[in-house]
Amino acid sequence: MDKGLLAYLLIPLLSAVIIPFAAKNRPKLADILANVTLLAGLANLAWLALRPSIIRGEFADIPGDGLSLLLVAAIYLVAFCVTFFSAWFLDEHLPNRQAYYSLILVSVAAMCGVVTTTDFFTLYVFIEVLAVTSFALITTDESSGGIEGALKYFFLTFPASALIIVGIAVMMMSLGGLSFESLRIFMAADAPAGTVTFAAALMMLGFLIKAGVAPFHAWTPDAYQGAYAPVSAYLAGIVTKISGVYAIIKLATLLRFFDGRAQAVSEMVMFLGMFSIALGALAALKQTNFKRMLAFSSISQVGYIVLAAGLGTPLAIMGAVFHLLNHATFKTVLFLNSASVEKSAGTTDMDKLGGLEHSMPWTSWTSIVALLSTAGVPPLSGFWSKLLIILALWESGLKTYAVLALLFSIVTLAYFMMMQKKVFFGKKTAAAESSPEVSAPLLAPVVLMSALIVALGLLFPYFYTYVKMVAERIIL
Amino acid sequence: MNIILIPILLPLLTGLALLLISEKTKYLKELLGIGAAAVSLLAAVNILLVHPAPLHHHWLGTAISFTLIADNLSAFLLLAVSLFSLAISVYSFSMPNKGSAKWFYFNLLMTQGFAAGAALSDNMVAMLFFWEGLLVFLYTFIALSQNTHAAKRTAMKAFLINAVTDLCLLAGVTITGYIAGTMSMSDISANKLTLDYGWSLFAYVLLLIGAVSKAGAFPFHTWIPDAATDSSAPFMAYVPAAIDKLLGIYFLARASVYLFTLNGTMQLVLMSLGAVTILVAVMMAFVQKDYKRLLSYHAVSQTGYMILGIGTLNPVGIAGGLFHMINHATYKSCLFMTAGSVERQAGTGELSKLGGLFRAMPVTGVCFLIAAAAISGIAPLNGFFSKELVYKGTLDTGYTVFFLAAELGSFLTLASFLKLGHSVFFGARPEGMKETKEAPFSMLLPMLTLAGICVAFGFGARFPIEWFIAPSLAGMNIETGLLWGFHADKLYFVSVIVILAAVMNHLFGLSAGGGKPSKSSDHIHYAPVLKETYALAERKVFDLYEQTMDRVVPPVSLALFKVDRFFDWTIDALPGGVASFFGGASRRFHNGSYPLYMALTIAGAAVYILLAGGLK
């Protein structure tokens, strides 16, 4: 466990415990406490990140492998955007308002635990905490879709826990311990790796299920579609990425996928990644529900990350990490926009929407930025991560995968253009007639994220050095 | 600031500033325009006299250098551009039919600025920039000169014709720059390209198309007569009569004399182009029934003389071409001005409705007479001398047929001006024009000035040649003595014969037309073979643009539409089909059924373990 980052875990936990007591009769105080906690964390991270030495490109001060810090920043950013959005979005009389914020803060703590831990079992523990909080978050409102999504999420992902535990048992047996370090040393040595590979394969399977990679994706669209609107953004943006995808990347680097000792697992993961890309993109083409389409898009984008992680070369890992971050930004924007549309127009059914660009210009334009980034249009940040991934695939001789990844990137653009046309352009429908632009506080997080997308894209050369440092540290 | 920038920037800035001025102000816009043109003219004179240092400005790093150089040719051209700008802006002061004054002066000044830029640019890319700017303002100039649908259509026609040829120019410039390794015209002229090499021939032809199209030569001339009916007289006097001729012939001379060393084949091509232009346009001009339209065909026809002159490739011919360029601009501008004032005072430009205006408008009439005499090549006026030079150059090449064609053109020119002058200024005055008065002073002044120049360049042909033409062709070893002065040789007598023949023809036509001067061309118009030809021409059968638009464009666009539909179908229906196939599959699969999802998860996990777990 990285002690330097422990505070990022403990302070939200403390805040989460305080909220129900402090804000018992004053629901607004819960908003303020949660936002202040996350904002303080963000400010602290900004102070860390904007030190002169780091701006100069020397990363001596970055604790651990640097990936933890990066992901902590992403977690805080998305969580802050979501809580800020929620503060104005939540129904005045939502009875579980305090519990909602407490859960978000606990899940932030759990995610920080996931990304800072150095031990497989602890990773598992935090992932379970994260999962438990997500179920409750999904059903925050009393909708039937919410409970359906939550139940499917629950029952379709918890078998994965058992698989992970069995994997942990095998790993404990063959390594004598469960720290990442022991696995790293084992893989670096030339011992026969059959048992450990089996353990890793089981764990990888568990994480693949938790990440919603096809064919284990079935819960993803239901959970995202049914979830309470801001929670969808939170789930899609960061929670499932941390609980599944991060662990896949971690395992991929520890297993040294690039040197071919865990060939079978590596190939399997890459195949499933490609399968996800294809399935998500093709299924998204004909969706009629805004949120469900975004969910399928999320499956597709997770596929890119998993594909790159399965390849495991330093360049691919860089692409995977960067795409993870980008996914957090653009998917948060899109889901928050879907929440805004839902609040304003009262539906997320794309057949009933249309022509919202006039009444909701900010929402429309931030969506365009986010979807262009998703589709990998230069110079937005999504372009660079996809470029890295495709380059890595090409360099490793996996030209079929590279070409397919590129092709499905175009499909991504196609279905998003369709989405944009159906929701924001075109003729105004009855639902769109009476839908004003949402208030400025609801737009602020989206605009912030969109600005970040553009900034990450434009400042990629600077950011590249950081991601490169991360990749070097976690691979070597 | 380098003085070289003034003729470019001042009109541009004034033009932009004009846009800020309200339409309601009475004389402010006009005076501002005149002032800018006057200052530019002074600057141009200054540039011609002192030859300021070239202005270098690096563009796109060091790849392209934005260079303005005022060499003899450029400075001369600049002077001409500025002079005509001033003349037209003064003339337009009280011209009512010019459209919105604000936009008229805006377009005029913009055109002037870009023309000056094109004249001064040494770098071909920079020149192209100014050239394309002219194209834009050509469109707006025509489109805004009259508030009719026809004006828009003609503007589009002019724009399209020139856009296509400008594209050729662009390609030519690119290839030339690529072959030469530099975009600087002065660098290329230091080491001229030859046409032995296929690509350079191609490049020259492309440049040639761009240049002669700008000058309005056959077959790119068809927009000019249309503009004559659909646009205003000042525009005609300014752009097709003056600026376009100046720039087109300037660049033709540049390309033919400075950039490339031409060979015999290209000489033949150029001379044929010139001769065909002369004849076709003048044949059309001869039978026109509208003042401006008739003049506009002459504007095309005279281009033929310039191209013919330059095409001779001998110093005399080229000097004649250039001299004819400036002369033509002078008298044709003057003629269009007279057309404008007649139209303003008499209210129409149709020849059959006009007549006997000399008495009512003596100054205009005198100006017309001088300019018409000049264009017809009557002895001591400037047109005579430049035509003499062209003839001489043509004869020197040995191709007598072109000389004969040029003389025939000259004959028809004179005949058509006899008809024009007779119809407008002499004969009986129609009933409705008893009250017609002389045009205002602001219109007479530029006319008189230009007519004066015609006379001055005629009697003193020595000066323009010595000051402008000969220095521009400094590298060609011209015996300047040959170029001016009155030579009582064969050519002079040929021209006398042509004049007499034209007068005879006119009288014949007059008697055949029942004494109506406007019908004095009918005997040729309705001559057996020509009748059908003219009928076809009236139906615009020979108009490449119209033919393209009518015959080629619809089927091609239909074909393209079909192709486009095919691609559209491929792009629309195929992915749509694929999408609905997968979408339908996905819809059937993601049916919300929990057991299906669970089975999939477990089966997937089992397969995964079997494949990746190492179970044997």
Added chain:
Amino acid sequence: MTYHNLLFVLAAVFAVWAVMAKKLLTSAIMLASLSAAVSLIFFDFGAPWAGVFELSVCAGLITVLFIGAVSLIRAEEEKHPENRTRFYALPLAVAIFAIAAWFYLPAFFDELATGRQMAAGGGTIGLALWDLRRPDMLGQVLMLAAGVFVIKSVFPRRTENK
């Protein structure tokens, strides 16, 4: 050894029974029995702490929770009983799986066991938890907090609303 394997078989039987039981209450009780069998296995392995926890928490607390939930939905459940055929197929399925797996799995697990690495052993459970697994303690705290908030969120006080 036999006793040890028997306990495993017993656990498996309880598991099958828990699935096959007609009444949900029987299922819950069989699950408790499974937990008890598992805790016996823990004792047999010499892992008393795990056994005690298993017995008290899983066989106790979880069973209580289950029984509470079952009693809540029992009336509805009895109105719409499940199609039992699928569960009658379970022993058959288990038998097929067991026989098929008999040829592969034990050999595979033996191979798996060759990759083992003996640990030092020893130490006390308290020390192990505190020294080796300290971050897990934090995770447990977080988990408990999460559990509390989940219950609070799913069952909010709605007195002020109504």
Added chain:
Amino acid sequence: MSTFAMEWYLIAIIIFTGFYCMLASRSIVRQLIGLEIVSKAAMLSVISAGALTDNLVYAQALIITMIVIEVVVVAAGLALLVKNFRLHGSADIWKLDSLKG
């Protein structure tokens, strides 16, 4: 065949049973029971692995944490069950198919 292989063989059977239950049952309670069975088997695998490598203390430490997790997970699952029962009046997970497409 070693004891270890026998133990894990039986564990595999228990896991199979649990998964079968999750696949076949409509009742959310039985789904949870199936989940419990699977996680019990997973615990057994941990303790068995610990016993095999003489690492029982460590394994126990893991199992204690796992039990805590299990309680909370079951509590959460039951909470969802009750909420679903309140909203839909049934505890049948197969009926939950409103989200599709």
